[in-house]
Amino acid sequence: MTRKEDFDVVVIGGGPGGSATAGLLAQQGHKVLVLEKEKFPRYHIGESLITGSMPTIEALGLRDKLDRMGYVRKYGGTLLWGRNQGAWDFRFTEASEYEYTFQVRRADFDSVLLARARELGALVVEEASVQDVLFEGDRAVGVRYLRKSDAEPTTVNSKLVVDASGQQHLLARKLDLIEYHSDLRNLAVWAYFQGCNRYSGTRWGDTLTENRPNGWFWFIPLSDSTVSVGYVTPIEAFKASGKTLEELHASELAAADEITSLTAPATRVSGFRTIKDWSYTCKKFYGPGWALVGDAAAFIDPLLSTGVGLTLRGSLGLFETANLALHNPNEETALYERYERNYREFLNSLLEFVRFFYDRTKSKEDYFEAAQQSIDPKRLRPRKIDFARMLSGVSGMRDIFDGPLALRAFRDSDAPQTPDTLAG
Numbered sequence: 001m002t003r004k005e006d007f008d009v010v011v012i013g014g015g016p017g018g019s020a021t022a023g024l025l026a027q028q029g030h031k032v033l034v035l036e037k038e039k040f041p042r043y044h045i046g047e048s049l050i051t052g053s054m055p056t057i058e059a060l061g062l063r064d065k066l067d068r069m070g071y072v073r074k075y076g077g078t079l080l081w082g083r084n085q086g087a088w089d090f091r092f093t094e095a096s097e098y099e100y101t102f103q104v105r106r107a108d109f110d111s112v113l114l115a116r117a118r119e120l121g122a123l124v125v126e127e128a129s130v131q132d133v134l135f136e137g138d139r140a141v142g143v144r145y146l147r148k149s150d151a152e153p154t155t156v157n158s159k160l161v162v163d164a165s166g167q168q169h170l171l172a173r174k175l176d177l178i179e180y181h182s183d184l185r186n187l188a189v190w191a192y193f194q195g196c197n198r199y200s201g202t203r204w205g206d207t208l209t210e211n212r213p214n215g216w217f218w219f220i221p222l223s224d225s226t227v228s229v230g231y232v233t234p235i236e237a238f239k240a241s242g243k244t245l246e247e248l249h250a251s252e253l254a255a256a257d258e259i260t261s262l263t264a265p266a267t268r269v270s271g272f273r274t275i276k277d278w279s280y281t282c283k284k285f286y287g288p289g290w291a292l293v294g295d296a297a298a299f300i301d302p303l304l305s306t307g308v309g310l311t312l313r314g315s316l317g318l319f320e321t322a323n324l325a326l327h328n329p330n331e332e333t334a335l336y337e338r339y340e341r342n343y344r345e346f347l348n349s350l351l352e353f354v355r356f357f358y359d360r361t362k363s364k365e366d367y368f369e370a371a372q373q374s375i376d377p378k379r380l381r382p383r384k385i386d387f388a389r390m391l392s393g394v395s396g397m398r399d400i401f402d403g404p405l406a407l408r409a410f411r412d413s414d415a416p417q418t419p420d421t422l423a424g
Protein backbone atom coordinates (compact mmCIF):
# COMPACT_ATOMS: atom_id res chain seq x y z
CA MET A 1 0.00 0.00 0.00
CA THR A 2 1.63 3.31 -0.99
CA ARG A 3 0.78 6.69 0.54
CA LYS A 4 0.53 9.92 -1.42
CA GLU A 5 1.79 13.38 -0.42
CA ASP A 6 2.12 16.62 -2.38
CA PHE A 7 4.93 19.21 -2.50
CA ASP A 8 6.06 22.03 -4.75
CA VAL A 9 9.57 20.63 -4.82
CA VAL A 10 11.07 17.28 -3.88
CA VAL A 11 14.85 17.29 -3.44
CA ILE A 12 16.75 14.01 -3.67
CA GLY A 13 19.77 14.16 -1.32
CA GLY A 14 20.62 16.35 1.64
CA GLY A 15 24.26 17.15 0.80
CA PRO A 16 25.30 20.78 0.18
CA GLY A 17 23.48 20.95 -3.18
CA GLY A 18 20.21 19.57 -1.86
CA SER A 19 20.22 21.43 1.45
CA ALA A 20 21.06 24.80 -0.07
CA THR A 21 18.51 24.55 -2.89
CA ALA A 22 15.82 23.30 -0.50
CA GLY A 23 16.52 25.86 2.23
CA LEU A 24 16.48 28.83 -0.16
CA LEU A 25 13.25 27.68 -1.85
CA ALA A 26 11.55 26.99 1.49
CA GLN A 27 12.61 30.46 2.67
CA GLN A 28 10.57 31.87 -0.23
CA GLY A 29 7.49 29.97 0.93
CA HIS A 30 7.61 26.94 -1.36
CA LYS A 31 6.58 23.60 0.09
CA VAL A 32 9.77 21.55 -0.06
CA LEU A 33 10.60 17.95 0.86
CA VAL A 34 14.21 16.73 1.19
CA LEU A 35 14.79 12.99 1.11
CA GLU A 36 18.22 11.88 2.36
CA LYS A 37 19.14 8.25 2.44
CA GLU A 38 21.69 8.52 5.28
CA LYS A 39 21.32 9.55 8.91
CA PHE A 40 23.37 12.72 9.44
CA PRO A 41 26.10 13.33 10.54
CA ARG A 42 27.77 11.11 7.97
CA TYR A 43 31.32 11.09 6.57
CA HIS A 44 31.95 12.72 3.17
CA ILE A 45 35.00 13.63 1.12
CA GLY A 46 35.38 17.27 -0.02
CA GLU A 47 36.69 19.22 2.94
CA SER A 48 38.41 22.24 1.46
CA LEU A 49 36.09 25.07 0.42
CA ILE A 50 36.66 28.00 -1.93
CA THR A 51 35.30 31.50 -1.42
CA GLY A 52 32.83 30.96 -4.27
CA SER A 53 30.84 29.06 -1.60
CA MET A 54 30.39 32.11 0.59
CA PRO A 55 27.51 33.97 -1.14
CA THR A 56 25.30 30.89 -0.85
CA ILE A 57 26.36 30.39 2.75
CA GLU A 58 25.39 34.03 3.39
CA ALA A 59 22.08 33.67 1.52
CA LEU A 60 21.32 30.78 3.87
CA GLY A 61 22.18 32.99 6.87
CA LEU A 62 25.00 30.70 7.97
CA ARG A 63 28.05 32.92 7.74
CA ASP A 64 28.20 33.87 11.43
CA LYS A 65 27.42 30.37 12.58
CA LEU A 66 30.27 28.91 10.53
CA ASP A 67 32.58 31.62 11.85
CA ARG A 68 31.68 30.61 15.40
CA MET A 69 32.15 26.90 14.75
CA GLY A 70 35.92 27.31 14.81
CA TYR A 71 36.73 25.76 11.45
CA VAL A 72 40.24 26.39 10.18
CA ARG A 73 40.13 29.56 8.10
CA LYS A 74 41.47 29.12 4.60
CA TYR A 75 42.87 32.39 3.22
CA GLY A 76 44.27 30.92 0.00
CA GLY A 77 46.27 28.07 -1.45
CA THR A 78 49.91 27.07 -1.68
CA LEU A 79 51.16 25.21 -4.71
CA LEU A 80 54.19 23.24 -5.72
CA TRP A 81 53.12 23.05 -9.30
CA GLY A 82 54.47 23.61 -12.80
CA ARG A 83 58.08 24.22 -13.65
CA ASN A 84 58.63 26.99 -11.12
CA GLN A 85 61.01 26.08 -8.32
CA GLY A 86 59.62 25.98 -4.79
CA ALA A 87 56.21 26.83 -3.38
CA TRP A 88 54.02 29.71 -4.62
CA ASP A 89 50.62 30.83 -3.48
CA PHE A 90 47.51 32.91 -4.06
CA ARG A 91 45.25 34.76 -1.56
CA PHE A 92 41.45 34.85 -1.80
CA THR A 93 41.55 38.53 -0.96
CA GLU A 94 43.11 39.15 -4.40
CA ALA A 95 39.95 37.79 -5.98
CA SER A 96 36.93 39.25 -4.19
CA GLU A 97 35.65 40.78 -0.98
CA TYR A 98 35.83 37.34 0.67
CA GLU A 99 39.09 37.16 2.57
CA TYR A 100 38.73 33.58 3.69
CA THR A 101 36.60 30.49 3.64
CA PHE A 102 36.80 27.26 5.66
CA GLN A 103 38.36 23.83 5.82
CA VAL A 104 35.47 21.70 7.06
CA ARG A 105 34.74 18.28 8.36
CA ARG A 106 31.91 17.47 6.02
CA ALA A 107 29.99 15.45 8.60
CA ASP A 108 29.50 18.65 10.66
CA PHE A 109 29.26 21.08 7.75
CA ASP A 110 26.64 19.07 5.88
CA SER A 111 24.64 18.63 9.10
CA VAL A 112 24.62 22.40 9.61
CA LEU A 113 23.33 22.93 6.07
CA LEU A 114 20.67 20.25 6.38
CA ALA A 115 19.52 21.61 9.75
CA ARG A 116 19.32 25.07 8.15
CA ALA A 117 17.07 23.72 5.38
CA ARG A 118 14.78 22.45 8.16
CA GLU A 119 14.87 25.79 10.01
CA LEU A 120 13.95 27.60 6.80
CA GLY A 121 10.86 25.44 6.44
CA ALA A 122 11.78 22.39 4.36
CA LEU A 123 10.53 19.01 5.54
CA VAL A 124 13.64 16.84 5.81
CA VAL A 125 13.36 13.08 6.05
CA GLU A 126 16.58 11.18 6.74
CA GLU A 127 17.07 7.48 6.12
CA ALA A 128 14.69 7.84 3.18
CA SER A 129 16.10 6.42 -0.03
CA VAL A 130 14.59 7.57 -3.31
CA GLN A 131 14.02 4.51 -5.46
CA ASP A 132 12.73 6.16 -8.61
CA VAL A 133 11.65 9.42 -10.19
CA LEU A 134 8.10 9.12 -11.52
CA PHE A 135 7.14 10.46 -14.95
CA GLU A 136 3.87 11.13 -16.73
CA GLY A 137 4.83 11.31 -20.38
CA ASP A 138 8.12 13.22 -20.42
CA ARG A 139 7.32 15.24 -17.27
CA ALA A 140 8.69 14.27 -13.85
CA VAL A 141 5.77 14.37 -11.42
CA GLY A 142 7.25 13.01 -8.18
CA VAL A 143 9.31 10.26 -6.62
CA ARG A 144 8.93 6.95 -4.89
CA TYR A 145 11.02 6.50 -1.74
CA LEU A 146 11.47 4.00 1.03
CA ARG A 147 12.08 4.98 4.65
CA LYS A 148 14.32 2.67 6.64
CA SER A 149 11.56 2.27 9.20
CA ASP A 150 8.85 1.45 6.63
CA ALA A 151 8.01 -1.81 4.93
CA GLU A 152 6.31 -0.10 1.99
CA PRO A 153 7.47 2.77 -0.22
CA THR A 154 5.82 6.19 -0.25
CA THR A 155 4.93 8.14 -3.38
CA VAL A 156 5.06 11.93 -3.44
CA ASN A 157 3.87 14.26 -6.18
CA SER A 158 5.66 17.53 -6.88
CA LYS A 159 5.86 20.27 -9.47
CA LEU A 160 9.65 19.94 -9.53
CA VAL A 161 12.05 17.11 -8.70
CA VAL A 162 15.60 18.28 -7.93
CA ASP A 163 18.23 15.59 -8.19
CA ALA A 164 21.01 16.47 -5.73
CA SER A 165 21.99 12.86 -5.10
CA GLY A 166 25.68 13.54 -5.78
CA GLN A 167 27.65 10.81 -7.51
CA GLN A 168 24.71 8.44 -7.15
CA HIS A 169 23.16 10.67 -9.88
CA LEU A 170 19.87 8.84 -9.75
CA LEU A 171 18.12 10.73 -12.54
CA ALA A 172 21.12 10.95 -14.86
CA ARG A 173 21.51 7.17 -14.69
CA LYS A 174 17.81 6.65 -15.37
CA LEU A 175 17.87 9.04 -18.36
CA ASP A 176 21.36 8.00 -19.53
CA LEU A 177 22.77 11.52 -19.30
CA ILE A 178 26.32 10.96 -17.99
CA GLU A 179 29.28 11.76 -20.24
CA TYR A 180 32.65 10.94 -18.65
CA HIS A 181 35.76 12.97 -19.41
CA SER A 182 38.09 10.09 -20.21
CA ASP A 183 41.27 12.12 -19.62
CA LEU A 184 40.26 12.79 -15.98
CA ARG A 185 39.79 9.30 -14.55
CA ASN A 186 41.72 9.17 -11.30
CA LEU A 187 41.82 7.35 -8.00
CA ALA A 188 42.32 9.10 -4.68
CA VAL A 189 43.71 7.59 -1.47
CA TRP A 190 43.93 9.56 1.73
CA ALA A 191 44.33 9.38 5.51
CA TYR A 192 44.42 11.77 8.47
CA PHE A 193 47.65 12.77 10.21
CA GLN A 194 48.43 14.56 13.48
CA GLY A 195 51.55 16.42 14.51
CA CYS A 196 52.38 17.86 11.07
CA ASN A 197 54.58 20.89 10.62
CA ARG A 198 52.45 23.83 9.45
CA TYR A 199 52.85 27.10 7.60
CA SER A 200 52.56 30.28 9.60
CA GLY A 201 50.46 33.47 9.30
CA THR A 202 47.62 33.48 6.80
CA ARG A 203 49.07 30.38 5.13
CA TRP A 204 48.37 28.32 8.28
CA GLY A 205 45.06 27.12 6.89
CA ASP A 206 46.13 26.84 3.24
CA THR A 207 45.54 23.74 1.22
CA LEU A 208 48.91 22.70 -0.19
CA THR A 209 48.76 21.05 -3.62
CA GLU A 210 51.98 19.31 -4.61
CA ASN A 211 52.79 17.90 -7.98
CA ARG A 212 54.31 14.39 -8.33
CA PRO A 213 55.48 12.82 -11.62
CA ASN A 214 52.37 10.59 -11.86
CA GLY A 215 49.88 12.36 -9.63
CA TRP A 216 49.55 14.97 -6.93
CA PHE A 217 49.05 15.40 -3.19
CA TRP A 218 46.58 17.45 -1.17
CA PHE A 219 47.45 18.60 2.35
CA ILE A 220 44.29 20.01 3.98
CA PRO A 221 44.59 21.29 7.57
CA LEU A 222 41.29 20.45 9.25
CA SER A 223 42.01 21.58 12.79
CA ASP A 224 44.90 22.60 15.02
CA SER A 225 46.02 19.01 15.08
CA THR A 226 44.59 17.07 12.15
CA VAL A 227 45.51 17.22 8.48
CA SER A 228 44.06 15.25 5.56
CA VAL A 229 46.82 14.03 3.23
CA GLY A 230 45.59 12.57 -0.04
CA TYR A 231 47.27 11.28 -3.19
CA VAL A 232 45.50 11.36 -6.57
CA THR A 233 46.73 9.39 -9.57
CA PRO A 234 45.39 8.21 -12.93
CA ILE A 235 44.06 4.66 -12.86
CA GLU A 236 46.67 3.53 -15.41
CA ALA A 237 49.51 4.91 -13.27
CA PHE A 238 48.16 3.08 -10.24
CA LYS A 239 47.92 -0.20 -12.16
CA ALA A 240 51.40 0.24 -13.61
CA SER A 241 52.89 0.85 -10.16
CA GLY A 242 52.18 -2.73 -9.06
CA LYS A 243 51.47 -1.37 -5.55
CA THR A 244 48.38 -1.19 -3.41
CA LEU A 245 46.95 2.32 -3.09
CA GLU A 246 48.22 2.47 0.51
CA GLU A 247 51.74 1.45 -0.56
CA LEU A 248 51.60 4.03 -3.33
CA HIS A 249 50.54 6.75 -0.85
CA ALA A 250 53.46 5.86 1.43
CA SER A 251 56.11 5.68 -1.30
CA GLU A 252 54.95 8.90 -3.00
CA LEU A 253 54.81 10.68 0.36
CA ALA A 254 58.38 9.64 1.13
CA ALA A 255 59.57 10.88 -2.27
CA ALA A 256 57.64 14.19 -2.27
CA ASP A 257 59.21 17.53 -1.47
CA GLU A 258 57.18 19.99 0.63
CA ILE A 259 54.63 17.46 1.92
CA THR A 260 57.39 15.12 3.07
CA SER A 261 58.85 17.80 5.31
CA LEU A 262 55.41 18.90 6.60
CA THR A 263 54.44 15.34 7.51
CA ALA A 264 57.91 14.26 8.76
CA PRO A 265 57.05 14.50 12.50
CA ALA A 266 53.43 13.36 12.05
CA THR A 267 51.58 10.19 13.00
CA ARG A 268 48.84 8.68 10.85
CA VAL A 269 45.70 8.60 12.99
CA SER A 270 43.21 6.99 10.62
CA GLY A 271 42.98 4.15 8.18
CA PHE A 272 43.21 4.90 4.47
CA ARG A 273 40.13 5.77 2.46
CA THR A 274 39.90 5.54 -1.27
CA ILE A 275 37.50 6.67 -3.99
CA LYS A 276 37.51 6.87 -7.76
CA ASP A 277 37.20 10.41 -9.02
CA TRP A 278 36.08 10.33 -12.61
CA SER A 279 35.04 13.66 -14.04
CA TYR A 280 31.81 13.88 -16.00
CA THR A 281 29.19 16.34 -17.17
CA CYS A 282 25.56 15.39 -17.83
CA LYS A 283 24.11 15.97 -21.30
CA LYS A 284 21.12 17.84 -19.87
CA PHE A 285 20.72 19.63 -16.54
CA TYR A 286 16.94 19.96 -16.73
CA GLY A 287 13.81 18.69 -18.41
CA PRO A 288 10.08 19.10 -17.81
CA GLY A 289 9.56 18.90 -14.06
CA TRP A 290 13.17 18.07 -13.15
CA ALA A 291 16.59 19.67 -12.66
CA LEU A 292 20.06 18.51 -11.62
CA VAL A 293 22.47 20.31 -9.30
CA GLY A 294 25.94 19.68 -7.83
CA ASP A 295 27.64 16.36 -8.47
CA ALA A 296 24.35 15.02 -9.83
CA ALA A 297 24.90 17.40 -12.78
CA ALA A 298 28.69 17.34 -13.12
CA PHE A 299 31.90 16.57 -11.28
CA ILE A 300 35.09 18.35 -12.25
CA ASP A 301 38.38 16.92 -10.97
CA PRO A 302 39.24 17.63 -7.30
CA LEU A 303 42.56 19.31 -8.19
CA LEU A 304 41.35 22.83 -7.39
CA SER A 305 38.99 21.92 -4.49
CA THR A 306 36.05 23.36 -6.36
CA GLY A 307 33.35 20.68 -5.82
CA VAL A 308 31.36 22.21 -2.97
CA GLY A 309 31.88 25.73 -4.30
CA LEU A 310 30.51 24.78 -7.73
CA THR A 311 27.66 22.92 -6.09
CA LEU A 312 26.68 25.86 -3.89
CA ARG A 313 26.86 28.29 -6.81
CA GLY A 314 24.73 25.90 -8.84
CA SER A 315 22.25 25.72 -5.96
CA LEU A 316 21.91 29.47 -5.89
CA GLY A 317 21.30 29.49 -9.63
CA LEU A 318 18.79 26.67 -9.41
CA PHE A 319 17.02 28.33 -6.50
CA GLU A 320 16.56 31.57 -8.44
CA THR A 321 15.46 29.67 -11.53
CA ALA A 322 13.00 27.39 -9.74
CA ASN A 323 11.61 30.23 -7.64
CA LEU A 324 10.80 32.21 -10.79
CA ALA A 325 9.57 29.16 -12.72
CA LEU A 326 7.21 28.06 -9.93
CA HIS A 327 5.63 31.52 -10.02
CA ASN A 328 5.68 31.76 -13.84
CA PRO A 329 5.14 28.24 -15.22
CA ASN A 330 4.82 29.57 -18.78
CA GLU A 331 8.44 30.72 -18.64
CA GLU A 332 9.73 27.45 -17.24
CA THR A 333 11.61 26.28 -20.33
CA ALA A 334 13.34 29.60 -20.97
CA LEU A 335 14.34 29.93 -17.30
CA TYR A 336 15.80 26.43 -17.02
CA GLU A 337 17.48 26.81 -20.37
CA ARG A 338 19.29 29.86 -18.96
CA TYR A 339 20.16 27.95 -15.79
CA GLU A 340 21.72 25.13 -17.82
CA ARG A 341 23.54 27.44 -20.24
CA ASN A 342 25.18 29.48 -17.51
CA TYR A 343 25.97 26.59 -15.23
CA ARG A 344 27.45 24.62 -18.14
CA GLU A 345 29.51 27.57 -19.34
CA PHE A 346 30.88 28.03 -15.83
CA LEU A 347 31.72 24.33 -15.48
CA ASN A 348 33.28 24.19 -18.95
CA SER A 349 35.57 27.13 -18.27
CA LEU A 350 36.78 25.38 -15.12
CA LEU A 351 37.15 22.06 -16.91
CA GLU A 352 39.23 23.67 -19.62
CA PHE A 353 41.39 25.39 -17.03
CA VAL A 354 41.91 22.18 -15.01
CA ARG A 355 43.06 20.41 -18.17
CA PHE A 356 45.55 23.19 -18.84
CA PHE A 357 46.65 23.18 -15.20
CA TYR A 358 47.44 19.46 -15.33
CA ASP A 359 50.22 20.26 -17.80
CA ARG A 360 53.06 20.65 -15.30
CA THR A 361 55.52 21.77 -17.98
CA LYS A 362 54.03 25.29 -17.75
CA SER A 363 55.13 28.11 -15.47
CA LYS A 364 52.85 29.92 -13.03
CA GLU A 365 52.81 32.85 -15.48
CA ASP A 366 51.36 30.48 -18.10
CA TYR A 367 48.62 29.46 -15.63
CA PHE A 368 47.87 33.13 -14.88
CA GLU A 369 47.63 33.80 -18.62
CA ALA A 370 45.28 30.85 -19.17
CA ALA A 371 43.02 32.07 -16.36
CA GLN A 372 42.92 35.53 -17.92
CA GLN A 373 42.12 34.20 -21.38
CA SER A 374 39.28 32.18 -19.89
CA ILE A 375 37.54 34.68 -17.63
CA ASP A 376 38.92 38.08 -18.56
CA PRO A 377 39.72 38.10 -22.29
CA LYS A 378 39.60 41.92 -22.39
CA ARG A 379 42.39 41.93 -19.79
CA LEU A 380 40.60 44.22 -17.39
CA ARG A 381 42.50 42.87 -14.40
CA PRO A 382 46.02 41.67 -13.67
CA ARG A 383 46.50 38.06 -14.71
CA LYS A 384 47.44 37.01 -11.19
CA ILE A 385 44.09 38.29 -9.97
CA ASP A 386 42.27 36.41 -12.71
CA PHE A 387 44.09 33.28 -11.55
CA ALA A 388 42.98 33.93 -7.95
CA ARG A 389 39.42 34.53 -9.16
CA MET A 390 39.44 31.29 -11.13
CA LEU A 391 40.67 29.28 -8.14
CA SER A 392 38.28 31.07 -5.78
CA GLY A 393 35.28 30.17 -7.95
CA VAL A 394 34.02 33.75 -7.87
CA SER A 395 34.17 34.35 -11.59
CA GLY A 396 32.77 32.93 -14.78
CA MET A 397 29.10 32.24 -14.05
CA ARG A 398 27.09 35.03 -15.57
CA ASP A 399 23.42 36.03 -15.78
CA ILE A 400 22.06 33.53 -13.31
CA PHE A 401 22.37 36.06 -10.56
CA ASP A 402 20.01 38.60 -12.09
CA GLY A 403 17.28 37.56 -9.67
CA PRO A 404 16.33 38.94 -6.26
CA LEU A 405 19.46 37.59 -4.62
CA ALA A 406 21.83 39.03 -7.23
CA LEU A 407 25.15 38.93 -5.49
CA ARG A 408 27.80 41.53 -5.91
CA ALA A 409 30.66 39.14 -5.31
CA PHE A 410 29.97 37.44 -8.62
CA ARG A 411 29.87 40.54 -10.74
CA ASP A 412 33.08 40.87 -12.69
CA SER A 413 32.80 44.65 -12.55
CA ASP A 414 33.31 44.52 -8.77
CA ALA A 415 36.64 42.76 -8.92
CA PRO A 416 39.77 44.72 -8.05
CA GLN A 417 40.83 46.62 -11.17
CA THR A 418 44.39 47.74 -10.74
CA PRO A 419 47.06 48.10 -13.42
CA ASP A 420 48.66 44.90 -14.59
CA THR A 421 51.67 45.36 -12.35
CA LEU A 422 51.07 42.15 -10.43
CA ALA A 423 50.93 40.00 -13.52
CA GLY A 424 53.72 37.47 -13.71
Ligand SMILES: Cc1cc2nc3c(=O)[nH]c(=O)nc-3n(C[C@H](O)[C@H](O)[C@H](O)COP(=O)(O)OP(=O)(O)OC[C@H]3O[C@@H](n4cnc5c(N)ncnc54)[C@H](O)[C@@H]3O)c2cc1C
Binds near residue numbers: 017018047048131305
Ligand atom coordinates in the same frame (compact mmCIF):
# COMPACT_ATOMS: atom_id res chain seq x y z
C1 LIG B 1 38.75 12.60 -4.16
C2 LIG B 1 37.84 13.77 -4.03
C3 LIG B 1 38.26 14.91 -3.33
C4 LIG B 1 37.41 16.02 -3.22
N1 LIG B 1 37.88 17.14 -2.58
C5 LIG B 1 37.09 18.23 -2.52
C6 LIG B 1 37.54 19.40 -1.84
O1 LIG B 1 38.63 19.45 -1.26
N2 LIG B 1 36.70 20.48 -1.83
C7 LIG B 1 35.47 20.46 -2.43
O2 LIG B 1 34.77 21.47 -2.41
N3 LIG B 1 35.01 19.36 -3.04
C8 LIG B 1 35.80 18.25 -3.10
N4 LIG B 1 35.31 17.13 -3.71
C9 LIG B 1 33.98 17.18 -4.36
C10 LIG B 1 32.84 17.14 -3.34
O3 LIG B 1 32.92 15.96 -2.58
C11 LIG B 1 31.50 17.20 -4.08
O4 LIG B 1 31.59 18.07 -5.17
C12 LIG B 1 30.34 17.66 -3.19
O5 LIG B 1 30.18 16.82 -2.09
C13 LIG B 1 29.04 17.70 -4.01
O6 LIG B 1 27.92 17.98 -3.19
P1 LIG B 1 26.48 17.42 -3.58
O7 LIG B 1 25.52 18.01 -2.61
O8 LIG B 1 26.24 17.57 -5.02
O9 LIG B 1 26.59 15.82 -3.35
P2 LIG B 1 26.88 15.02 -1.98
O10 LIG B 1 27.65 15.86 -1.03
O11 LIG B 1 27.51 13.73 -2.40
O12 LIG B 1 25.44 14.78 -1.40
C14 LIG B 1 24.54 13.88 -2.02
C15 LIG B 1 23.61 13.31 -0.96
O13 LIG B 1 22.59 12.57 -1.62
C16 LIG B 1 22.30 11.42 -0.85
N5 LIG B 1 21.69 10.42 -1.75
C17 LIG B 1 22.27 9.74 -2.74
N6 LIG B 1 21.40 8.92 -3.34
C18 LIG B 1 20.21 9.10 -2.71
C19 LIG B 1 18.92 8.54 -2.87
N7 LIG B 1 18.66 7.62 -3.80
N8 LIG B 1 17.92 8.93 -2.03
C20 LIG B 1 18.16 9.86 -1.07
N9 LIG B 1 19.38 10.42 -0.88
C21 LIG B 1 20.39 10.06 -1.69
C22 LIG B 1 23.65 11.00 -0.31
O14 LIG B 1 23.52 10.19 0.84
C23 LIG B 1 24.30 12.35 -0.01
O15 LIG B 1 24.12 12.77 1.32
C24 LIG B 1 36.12 15.99 -3.81
C25 LIG B 1 35.68 14.84 -4.47
C26 LIG B 1 36.53 13.74 -4.59
C27 LIG B 1 36.03 12.52 -5.31
